[in-house]
Every structure is written in C-alpha cells, then in structure tokens.
Amino acid sequence: MTPCNLKTSLIDFSSCRCDTPAPPAPAAAGGSAGQFRGQARLPRFAAPRHYELRLRPDLVACTFSGTVAITLTVTASTQFLVLNAADLSVNSTSVRFQALTPTEVVLFKEDGILVLGFAKQLPLGDGVLKMDFSGTLNDQMRGFYRSKYQYKGKERNMAVTQFESVDARRCFPCWDEPAFKAKFKLTLEVPSELTAMSNMPVANTTFAGPIKILRYQESPLMSTYLVAIVVGLFEYVEGMTVKGTRVRVYTQVGKSSQGKFALDVGVKSLNLFKDYFGTPYPLPKLDMVAIPDFAAGAMENYGLVTYRDVALLFDDKSSSASGKQKVAITVAHELAHQWFGNLVTMEWWTHLWLNEGFATWVSHLAVDTFFPQWNIWAQFLDSTTTALRLDSLEESHPIEVEIYHASEVDQIFDAISYEKGASVIRMLHSYLGADRFQTALASYIKKYAYSNAKTEDLWAVFEKETGEPVKDLMTSWTKQKGYPVINAKLKGNDMELEQAQFLLDGSSGPGMWIVPITSGCGAYDTQKKFLLKLKRDKLVIALQCGDRKKGGNFWTKLNVNGTGFYRVKYDDELGAALQNALETKKLSLMDKIGILDDAHALSIARQQTLASLLRLLYCYRGEADYSVLSHINSVTASIAKISFDATPGLAADIKQLLIKILLSPAEKLGWDPKNGESHLDVMLRPMLLIALVQLGHGKTINEGVRRFNIFIHDHNTALLPPDTRKAAYLAVMQNVTSSNRSGYDALRKVYKESAEGEERLRVLGILSSCQDKGIVLESLNLIFTDEVRSQDAYVPLRGLQTEAREIAWNWLKENWERISKTISASSLVGDFIKAIVPLFTSNAKASEISQFFATRTAPGFERTVKQSLENVQISARWVEGIKSEPGLAQTVRELLGKP
Ligand code: BES
Ligand code: ZN
Numbered sequence: 001m002t003p004c005n006l007k008t009s010l011i012d013f014s015s016c017r018c019d020t021p022a023p024p025a026p027a028a029a030g031g032s033a034g035q036f037r038g039q040a041r042l043p044r045f046a047a048p049r050h051y052e053l054r055l056r057p058d059l060v061a062c063t064f065s066g067t068v069a070i071t072l073t074v075t076a077s078t079q080f081l082v083l084n085a086a087d088l089s090v091n092s093t094s095v096r097f098q099a100l101t102p103t104e105v106v107l108f109k110e111d112g113i114l115v116l117g118f119a120k121q122l123p124l125g126d127g128v129l130k131m132d133f134s135g136t137l138n139d140q141m142r143g144f145y146r147s148k149y150q151y152k153g154k155e156r157n158m159a160v161t162q163f164e165s166v167d168a169r170r171c172f173p174c175w176d177e178p179a180f181k182a183k184f185k186l187t188l189e190v191p192s193e194l195t196a197m198s199n200m201p202v203a204n205t206t207f208a209g210p211i212k213i214l215r216y217q218e219s220p221l222m223s224t225y226l227v228a229i230v231v232g233l234f235e236y237v238e239g240m241t242v243k244g245t246r247v248r249v250y251t252q253v254g255k256s257s258q259g260k261f262a263l264d265v266g267v268k269s270l271n272l273f274k275d276y277f278g279t280p281y282p283l284p285k286l287d288m289v290a291i292p293d294f295a296a297g298a299m300e301n302y303g304l305v306t307y308r309d310v311a312l313l314f315d316d317k318s319s320s321a322s323g324k325q326k327v328a329i330t331v332a333h334e335l336a337h338q339w340f341g342n343l344v345t346m347e348w349w350t351h352l353w354l355n356e357g358f359a360t361w362v363s364h365l366a367v368d369t370f371f372p373q374w375n376i377w378a379q380f381l382d383s384t385t386t387a388l389r390l391d392s393l394e395e396s397h398p399i400e401v402e403i404y405h406a407s408e409v410d411q412i413f414d415a416i417s418y419e420k421g422a423s424v425i426r427m428l429h430s431y432l433g434a435d436r437f438q439t440a441l442a443s444y445i446k447k448y449a450y451s452n453a454k455t456e457d458l459w460a461v462f463e464k465e466t467g468e469p470v471k472d473l474m475t476s477w478t479k480q481k482g483y484p485v486i487n488a489k490l491k492g493n494d495m496e497l498e499q500a501q502f503l504l505d506g507s508s509g510p511g512m513w514i515v516p517i518t519s520g521c522g523a524y525d526t527q528k529k530f531l532l533k534l535k536r537d538k539l540v541i542a543l544q545c546g547d548r549k550k551g552g553n554f555w556t557k558l559n560v561n562g563t564g565f566y567r568v569k570y571d572d573e574l575g576a577a578l579q580n581a582l583e584t585k586k587l588s589l590m591d592k593i594g595i596l597d598d599a600h601a602l603s604i605a606r607q608q609t610l611a612s613l614l615r616l617l618y619c620y621r622g623e624a625d626y627s628v629l630s631h632i633n634s635v636t637a638s639i640a641k642i643s644f645d646a647t648p649g650l651a652a653d654i655k656q657l658l659i660k661i662l663l664s665p666a667e668k669l670g671w672d673p674k675n676g677e678s679h680l681d682v683m684l685r686p687m688l689l690i691a692l693v694q695l696g697h698g699k700t701i702n703e704g705v706r707r708f709n710i711f712i713h714d715h716n717t718a719l720l721p722p723d724t725r726k727a728a729y730l731a732v733m734q735n736v737t738s739s740n741r742s743g744y745d746a747l748r749k750v751y752k753e754s755a756e757g758e759e760r761l762r763v764l765g766i767l768s769s770c771q772d773k774g775i776v777l778e779s780l781n782l783i784f785t786d787e788v789r790s791q792d793a794y795v796p797l798r799g800l801q802t803e804a805r806e807i808a809w810n811w812l813k814e815n816w817e818r819i820s821k822t823i824s825a826s827s828l829v830g831d832f833i834k835a836i837v838p839l840f841t842s843n844a845k846a847s848e849i850s851q852f853f854a855t856r857t858a859p860g861f862e863r864t865v866k867q868s869l870e871n872v873q874i875s876a877r878w879v880e881g882i883k884s885e886p887g888l889a890q891t892v893r894e895l896l897g898k899p
Pocket of ligand 1: 164165296297298299300329330331334337359360413532697
C-alpha cells in the first residue's frame with residue numbers, strides 16, 4: 001500500500017538527544033576536588049582496565065575489609081582521579097597512584113563520588129591505583145549485604161552482593177558505570193567451612209587456620225554492576241550444556257531437589273541462546289543461587305545469577321503451575337542477559353531497556369520453545385496490556401530516558417523499560433520476520449561483544465542487515481512516550497486510518513509514530529502489512545474481506561494478534577462486524593484479547609460507554625481459554641471497582657452480570673484437578689475461583705471455606721492443592737472480623753508454620769483482604785515485625801480491597817516516616833504508593849494525596865506518585881462519565897435477563 005496523499009512530512013527524530021553527555025574534562029591544571037560535586041557521570045580522562053580485588057567479609061561482625069589495585073589508563077592530562085565509592089571508609093593514607101600520594105581524598109556522599117587530587121599532573125598512559133577500605137555488610141539488600149538463613153535450627157548470616165544499578169561502589173571503589181568495562185580478578189578470605197562463589201571459577205585455594213583464601217580466575221571484560229559474590233552454606237544440583245559448560249543451582253541445605261526444574265530450564269536456555277545469538281556462552285561456568293533476602297526477583301550477575309527463593313525453586317508437591325512458569329521465565333530472562341546485557345552492555349542507563357526489554361522478549365521466545373503448550377505468547381499480551389496502560393498516562397516516559405544522576409536509575413526499572421520495551425521488540429520482530437530479525441540480532445551481538453552499545457547502534461545493524469528503515473521506525477517508539485490509537489473508518493469498500501496519541505484522560509497528545517499496520521480477516525490467510533507514516537493524513541486500503549454492499553461477512557481486524565503497540569478504534573459498522581466475528585468464533589485468541597483490551601481502555605477514556613463495554617464483555621461468555629479469560633478477568637475487576645463509586649445502586653447487579661460471565665467456565669473446571677488436564681487449565685481454575693470469591697459469589701465462598709476447614713486439619717488433603725489454595729484463603733477472609741477472627745488466626749498459623757516461600761507469600765498476600773479495620777491494620781503492621789522480611793514488605797498490601805482504602809491511606813500517612821526510613825529501596829516505597837493511591841476515584845482525594853506528597857518525594861518514587869495521582873484523576877473522570885451515562889441500568893438488566 002502506498003499513502004494516498006502525502007501532505008505532511010515524516011517524523012524526524014534526528015535532533016532528539018537522550019544521552020546524557022559525559023562531563024567535560026576539567027581544566028588541565030588547578031581547581032579543587034569540589035568541581036566534581038553533583039556530577040551525573042564520571043569524567044573520561046582516566047579509565048580502568050583491570051581490578052585486582054581482595055575482600056575479607058566478617059559474617060559475625062557484619063563488616064568487611066578489602067584492598068583494590070586498579071590498573072588504569074590516563075588519556076588526558078589531569079591532576080585528579082575521579083571514581084565512585086559510597087558508604088565505604090577509604091583509608092586515605094593507603095591511597096597510591098604508582099608512587100604518588102594524593103594531596104586530597106574527598107568523598108561526595110550524595111553523589112557517591114571519590115575524588116583523589118594530586119599535587120601535579122598525572123603521567124599519561126597506564127598506572128596502578130591502590131587503596132585499602134572497609135565497610136559494613138548492610139541490611140539493605142544492596143551493595144555487599146547480609147542475608148539470614150536457618151541452619152540446624154540456628155540463624156546464620158550469609159554475605160551477598162547486589163550491584164545493579166549503582167551499588168558496586170558500596171563494596172569497593174570503582175568506576176561504577178556500565179561503559180567502564182574492565183577485567184576482574186578476585187580473592188576472597190572466608191571461613192573454611194563456607195561456600196564462596198564469584199563470577200569465575202576458583203583458580204586456587206589456600207588455607208590459613210580457620211580461614212581459606214580463594215583466588216578466582218580472571219574475568220573477561222565486564223561492567224562493575226555485574227560483579228558478584230555469595231558466601232554461605234549451600235547445597236547444589238549440577239548439569240551440563242551440550243558444549244560442556246557446567247551449570248549448578250545452589251539452594252539452602254536440604255532443598256537442592258527444588259533446584260532441578262530451574263537447572264533443566266537453565267541448561268536448555270544456554271543451549272538455545274548460543275544458537276539464537278550465534279555466540280557461545282562466554283564463561284567457563286554458570287551458577288544460580290537462591291538468596292533468602294533479595295530486593296529484586298533475580299539478578300543476572302555474570303556467571304553467578306542470584307534469585308529470590310520463589311523465582312528459582314520449584315517443588316512438585318508444594319508449588320503451583322503459575323509458580324513453575326515464573327521460574328521458567330525468570331531463569332530464561334537472566335540467562336538471556338548473559339549475552340544481552342553482560343556480553344553486550346548498554347552504554348548508559350538511558351539504554352537500560354536494551355537489557356530489560358530484550359531479556360523479557362527473549363525469555364518468552366525460550367519458554368515458548370521449551371513449553372509450547374503454555375501458549376506463552378498469548379500470555380505475553382498481559383505484559384503489552386500493562387505497558388499500554390502505563391504509557392497512556394501523561395506522566396509516562398519514553399523508553400529511552402535521560403538519566404542525570406545515579407539516584408534516578410532505580411525508577412526506570414518499570415513497565416516501560418520491560419513490558420513496553422519487549423512489546424516494541426515483538427512489533428519489530430513481526431514486521432521483519434523471524435529469520436531476518438535473528439540474523440540481525442546475532443550480527444549485533446558479534447559486533448559489540450565485550451563492549452557497549454546504544455539503542456541507535458542496534459538499529460544501525462538492523463538496517464544494514466535487512467535494508468529496512470528500522471532506525472526511523474523504531475526511534476518513533478523509543479524516543480517519545482505514549483502510543484497511538486488508530487481510528488478506522490469504513491469508506492465504501494475501503495478503510496481509512498488515522499493516528500492520534502491515546503491518553504486515558506480522554507485528551508489526544510501530540511505524538512506521531514511510524515506504525516506497522518497489519519490487517520487480517522477470514523482464516524487470516526489474507527493478512528496485509530504496511531507502514532502508516534503520516535501525521536494527519538489518512539491511508540486508504542481496500543477492504544479485504546467480503547463486500548459490504550452484498551452483505552455478509554466483511555469484518556477486518558487491524559493489529560493482527562496484537563503484535564503492534566497501539567490500539568484501534570473502529571467506527572460503529574466495523575465494530576459491529578467484528579463483534580459478529582467474535583460471536584461466530586472467527587477470531588484468533590490474541591485478537592479476542594486485543595479487542596477487549598482496546599474497548600476497556602476506550603471506555604476508561606470515555607470514548608465508549610460502559611454499557612457497550614458490558615455488551616462486548618457479554619459476547620465472551622462461554623470462553624474457555626486461559627489467556628483470554630485472564631483479560632476478561634482484569635476487565636471485570638476494573639468494572640467492579642469503578643461501579644463501587646460510579647453506580648452504587650447498580651453495583652450489585654453489575655457484579656451479578658460479571659459473575660454470570662465467569663461462572664460457566666469456572667463450573668466446568670470445578671475445584672478439583674483432573675487427571676491429565678493441561679497446564680493452562682491448572683492455571684485457569686484458581687484465576688476463576690479467585691475472581692468469583694472477589695465478586696462475592698456465595699457458593700464459591702462457601703466451598704472455599706469448607707475446603708479450608710478440612711485443610712487446617714490435614715495439610716496434605718487432596719481437596720486443597722497449592723493451585724487452589726489462594727481462592728480458599730480469600731474465601732475465608734471474606735467472613736473475618738475482629739470479633740470473628742478464627743479463620744484469620746488459622747491463616748496466620750499457616751503462614752508461621754510453612755517453610756515454603758510460595759505458600760508464605762500466598763498467605764501474606766491475602767491477609768489484608770477484608771473490610772474490618774482492626775484486621776486490616778494488624779495485617780499491614782506485620783511489615784514492622786520480624787515475621788515479614790523486608791524484601792516482602794509490599795506483599796501484605798497486595799490484598800487491599802477498595803472498601804479498605806481509607807484505612808490503608810491513613811495507615812500510610814501515619815507510618816510514613818517509619819516506612820520511608822526502614823524500607824530502604826525506593827522502589828519498594830513506590831510499591832506502597834501504587835498499592836494504595838489508585839484505589840481512590842475522586843479529584844478531592846487526589847488533591848489531598850498530592851498535598852501530602854508535596855513535601856515528601858524523592859527521586860526514587862517521584863514519578864510513581866505522579867502516575868498514581870493521574871490514575872486517580874482518570875478514575876474520577878470515568879466515574880463522572882458513568883454517572884451520567886443513559887441506559888446503563890437497562891443494559892445491565894437486559895444482559896442479566898431481568899425484566
Ligand atoms: N536486572 C534485573 C534485576 C534488577 C532489577 C536489578 C531492578 C536492579 C534493579 C533482572 O534481570 C530482572 O529483570 N529481574 C526481574 C525478573 C524478570 C523475570 C523480569 C525482577 O527482578 O523482577
Ligand atoms: Zn532483566
């Protein structure tokens with residue numbers, strides 16, 4: 001197809017700059033250390049080549065000491081060496097550069113920058129910088145930290161590192177930016193009985209009394225954020241790749257059999273990625289370790305990948321099917337990073353999405369290869385939905401985002417870098433085709449191996465390999481926030497398309513994209529592809545399927561299988577034709593999902609009525625597929641939430657209608673697993689039961705309570721296997737009050753007594769799911785006790801119901817000081833805000849919340865506050881729209897079959 005009318009020019013992004021330039025070198029001579037305060041990036045006039053790092057952790061005193069010898073190259077004349085260090089005591093008398101002693105050793109605390117000033121210009125060329133330092137094994141799950149575990153009934157400490165993004169500087173002085181790649185040679189001094197691991201295998205071990213000294217092989221060129229150390233007591237299972245690389249999964253003593261599934265996925269992933277990226281796994285070994293206290297889900301340290309328990313361990317008896325899937329996705333994701341991220345590294349955090357978006361996308365490719373029956377690409381649409389939701393806020397941000405200061409990096413580990421990143425990669429993959437995409441990717445990995453790359457470097461390789469305009473196409477998606485809605489209108493037998501930026505507040509932003517349009521109909525054998533490039537103009541395509549004038553089947557679905565990162569709004573006639581195609585079962589799974597998801601968003605933005613959304617939703621009754629039902633379920637939950645405020649008089653009827661839609665697939669599956677049923681049905685059952693409990697379906701609640709009562713006397717009962725437990729637990733919570741707390745106490749007991757990570761999280765995540773003030777507060781306050789590890793502090797907030805929002809908000813305000821002090825990771829504080837603020841749906845509340853945060857923000861969660869407030873305003877607008885919507889009550893009655 002060619003554009004019918006070229007009135008406007010193509011979008012030009014060549015002037016966009018998202019890279020924060022490195023600061024210029026200071027004047028050749030003179031100046032003081034103070035000139036480096038407040039800098040985002042280290043100056044480039046010296047660069048490390050090699051680190052010789054020796055560390056001695058004391059696991060009893062929770063301290064460590066170390067020495068580092070950094071071989072570096074001075075490339076421009078300077079009197080200063082400027083590197084990173086934070087929360088370390090650097091022994092200033094130990095600092096030497098070659099034979100030179102610094103005249104100044106200054107640590108800028110807020111910036112994590114260490115400046116060494118010398119009396120005269122440093123000689124150009126290589127030299128060795130040496131210093132001694134010491135620090136604390138902290139409890140903040142970052143830098144070099146302490147984690148706790150039980151061994152033979154006693155509490156023990158382990159020493160662990162977590163350096164991404166900017167915390168290697170908390171363990172040793174270093175050039176802590178991804179582009180300063182160097183080789184690392186580590187030596188660890190640890191108690192002889194412990195296992196000590198690092199990125200590389202041990203080269204030799206010597207013993208000195210109760211201490212052993214482990215010298216590790218030298219690493220290849222790598223970034224500081226990927227250096228890792230783990231010291232503790234472990235047990236492992238071991239496997240081997242086809243190329244003979246040794247792979248191990250380390251767990252706590254007694255749990256190694258729970259590492260087998262991850263080991264299997266790990267070995268398969270290494271085998272697959274070597275072929276997919278066209279480059280062998282770069283290191284001699286790979287270890288994966290379960291860490292009891294862990295801030296993220298998992299971390300891709302080169303050759304020594306660390307995980308939360310629940311992201312690595314799988315037990316046939318006590319884990320759920322969705323837990324199994326999470327392990328598979330997480331392992332594949334972290335191992336993809338061994339190439340995408342570790343071998344080829346982003347040049348600066350602006351390009352973080354290259355790491356995270358690609359690892360997310362490739363993990364799905366891998367899991368789809370290993371477990372085709374999971375239909376993981378249909379499940380991936382959950383990720384696209386999440387990204388589209390966040391990216392339809394004014395307070396979203398582009399995929400490539402400017403980072404000026406280390407403190408800003410944390411908050412870009414969000415759905416834009418991960419889910420939008422992965423979604424636009426899927427879009428490119430679909431546009432180029434699998435083979436061309438893979439060839440180009442492999443060529444990129446080869447070209448930038450052991451080095452760094454920016455987003456445009458990737459596009460340049462893609463352009464060269466495929467001859468397609470990849471740079472212009474993709475830049476429109478990565479350098480501006482948001483995405484378009486394509487307005488599709490019938491004109492005769494043709495369709496007119498027009499793009500406009502979609503925002504959930506109902507307005508239309510200025511954005512413009514190069515949109516890969518696909519259209520399909522019939523048996524999807526007449527798919528068409530073209531690029532919609534214009535700003536205001538329209539493209540006309542001949543309608544593919546059927547002839548409208550002759551009547552019959554003329555439907556056309558745009559954005560086939562949701563591979564594009566955009567929404568489609570059809571005019572009435574096209575919409576009706578699609579709804580007909582839906583009812584007559586013509587559409588693919590992914591297209592069913594796309595239509596519902598777009599309609600939901602258009603309804604929130606008030607471009608479509610709630611009544612029409614309900615009518616569409618009603619067409620999905622009888623649906624049996626897991627992924628489709630998972631979207632039906634989230635739309636259902638969203639409608640139930642909004643009708644609580646928007647149509648209090650009608651809320652009960654709306655709940656009945658939503659129950660009617662979900663009930664028949666739920667009844668087909670029942671509570672009991674069936675022999676030989678599919679993985680997806682095993683996951684579908686709990687999803688439906690949970691939804692019915694949450695919608696207040698009496699029969700399901702009663703059955704859940706009945707099964708729970710049997711379960712508390714017999715934890716092995718076949719009536720409540722791990723997959724359906726959450727539904728029963730939630731059912732129990734529905735009847736709990738301060739004066740009727742036996743069910744609650746029984747759940748607390750399950751939490752206390754269970755040794756399984758997944759089970760403990762399952763219980764912790766529902767304890768606040770009731771409306772009783774005393775119980776809600778008791779559950780939230782658990783985060784201040786020893787019962788909840790700080791890594792899990794966000795979990796008790798997961799269960800909060802709309803009805804309990806005032807209780808939770810008052811709790812957050814009253815405990816704010818405590819929370820912001822004790823919860824060190826700002827992303828965790830962000831999780832608290834995200835769990836509570838969007839429960840509100842009025843502008844008055846939005847301003848109250850906004851006032852509270854006016855004096856209480858920090859770079860780590862500032863954007864989260866803004867996004868959460870915007871969500872409240874969007875809900876408020878939706879509520880007002882629904883209130884004045886004519887005919888809603890009648891539609892609900894009609895669909896319910898009430899007179
Ligand atoms: N690189 C991240 C871990 C990370 C996250 C480090 C945030 C620092 C800040 C890792 O590769 C990752 O993405 N982990 C995910 C799991 C994955 C399956 C999406 C996580 O931790 O949730
Ligand atoms: Zn990742």
